[in-house]
Structures are given as structure tokens and as C-alpha cells.
Amino acid sequence: MPGDADPAGPRADARRNRERILEAAREVFAAQGIDAPMSAVARRAGVGVSTLYRRFPTRTALATAAFAEQLALWAAACDQALADPDPGHGLYALLEEVCTPQVTDRGFASVFLDQFPDALDHEHERDCAEERLARLLQRARETGQLRDDFDPADIALLLLADSGLAGQPRETAVAASRRRRPPGRP
Structure with a gap:
């Protein structure tokens, strides 16, 4: 009906439906x-x-x-890891940033493994994410904190296992992901 549509975007009820659907999906x-x-x-x-x-x-x-927000957080975590002066620490922090939600949220794990970096909005962002990860791994190899034969594809295998x-x-999942025993277990 005329007057229902907002020229700046979808109607308020359509926006609410979309948000409810996304929350329900998560x-x-x-x-x-x-x-x-x-x-x-x-x-x-x-x-x-x-x-x-x-x-x-x-x-x-x-x-x-x-899961767009979580995928964007991964891309931001790549930047933070790359900015860390200690590439080994940066890589560890990056993996922890993605592994924790991956083991506690079955949906995010599937989307992350299937979609990243393809789910990023633009091809340029995807290329940057892959390039940042490759650069971080190279820095860790150069400082001796990562084996020379470690490949970016090994990250996908690690995430798949996780x-x-x-x-x-x-x-149990978080402790195993971090390779620690759960509280109360010997």
C-alpha cells in the first residue's frame, strides 16, 4: 500500500521480521x-x-x-593477530578467537568452515583475509615459531578437527579445544 514503504529501506515490520529470523536462525x-x-x-x-x-x-x-557478525569478527581478529609483534602469540590468539565459538556453536562451526572467507561481503575482503592469514603464518615461520612446512590449508584441517x-x-569442548582438561577431571 502507498505510504507503507520507507524510502530509506524496508518497512519497520519487515526489518523486525528479518531480525527475528536471524536471531532464531542463530x-x-x-x-x-x-x-x-x-x-x-x-x-x-x-x-x-x-x-x-x-x-x-x-x-x-x-x-x-x-553469522555475518561472527565472520566479520574473524576478519578483525586476523588484523589484530597480524599487528601483534609476536607472530606466534598472534596466531595462537587468532586460533583461540575462532576455536571457542566454533566448539560452542554448531551453526557457526558449519558456516565458518563452509563459508569463510567466501561469506565476506566483497571479493577484496576475501583476498585480504586470505593474504593476512598467509602473512601471519609466514611471519611465524620466519621467527621459528611455526614449522617451515606448515601451510595455510593446515588451518582448515585444524578447524575441521576442532x-x-x-x-x-x-x-569439555572448550577445554579440549584449548587442549586443557575440564575442571574436576584428573
Whole structure:
């Protein structure tokens, strides 16, 4: 209807629906993983499945939008790691930054492994993220803090192995991800 649309963007109810869908997706994907039924997301958001698909035509589109903020944090963590004068410490901090949410949130783990760096908004950002990680690894190799034969693809293998912890109880998953014993265990 005329007058309902905001010339600056979507109507207020459409924006609220979108935010409810994204929040519901994060919650459902965190609990059930990325393969959770889309109907479960719609139900949790309080919208119809057709509304969900109108906003997000594919599961990938929904998952990428739902975890865009976390993916952006990873890109920022790359910059922080690269700025660290100790490349080994920077690399460790970067891996901890991504491994903790990866083992506590099954949805993020799936999206991160499947989408990063492709989920970044622009090809330039993707290239920069890959280039920053490669530069950080090179610096760590040059200082002897990383083996010479370590390859950027090894990060993907490490993250894949770490993501297998996502179904474990939170304390156990985080401790194992950090290679520490959970509290109360010998």
C-alpha cells in the first residue's frame, strides 16, 4: 500500500521480521547445527516458512546473514593477530578467537568452515583475509615459531578437527579445544 514503504529501506515490520529470523536462525543452528529444518527457524521466529524464504531464498543465504557478525569478527581478529609483534602469540590468539565459538556453536562451526572467507561481503575482503592469514603464518615461520612446512590449508584441517567438538558439553569442548582438561577431571 502507498505510504507503507520507507524510502530509506524496508518497512519497520519487515526489518523486525528479518531480525527475528536471524536471531532464531542463530539459536536453532547453534543447538541443532546448520542442517536444522528451516521450518524450525521460521517457527522459532514466529513467522511463516514463506516469509523466511522470501527474505532468505536459500539455507546458505540465511546462515551467512545469521553469522555475518561472527565472520566479520574473524576478519578483525586476523588484523589484530597480524599487528601483534609476536607472530606466534598472534596466531595462537587468532586460533583461540575462532576455536571457542566454533566448539560452542554448531551453526557457526558449519558456516565458518563452509563459508569463510567466501561469506565476506566483497571479493577484496576475501583476498585480504586470505593474504593476512598467509602473512601471519609466514611471519611465524620466519621467527621459528611455526614449522617451515606448515601451510595455510593446515588451518582448515585444524578447524575441521576442532569443529568435531561442537556436540560435546560446553566445558569439555572448550577445554579440549584449548587442549586443557575440564575442571574436576584428573
